[in-house]
Amino acid sequence: MKITKDDLTKEELHHIFSHKDSKNYNSAALDDSMQFIGTKEVAALMGCSIPVARQTMRRKDFPLVMCGKNLKVMKSELIKWASERRV
Secondary structure, eight states, X not given: OEEOGGGSOHHHHHHHXXXXXXXXXXXXXXXXXXXXXXXXXXXHHHTSOXXXXXXXXXXXXXXXXXXXXXXXXEHHHXXXXXHTSOO
């Protein structure tokens, strides 16, 4: 399941992209249900390499969000997806 920008509300999109390049951004301030993580964080959580994480994120059943060329996933959706299958 891929999530496109049409699936998100205007407020959610603003929230995602308003902190894009902020070095002082504190991710703990975000509610866990709206925290988006990238390939490096997915690799760390899954205990695999970055290329394997990228390959996994490209699966059709993965809850991927494309931000330009960047692969993102909502942390809560990753946990839900991983709990429904063996990883």
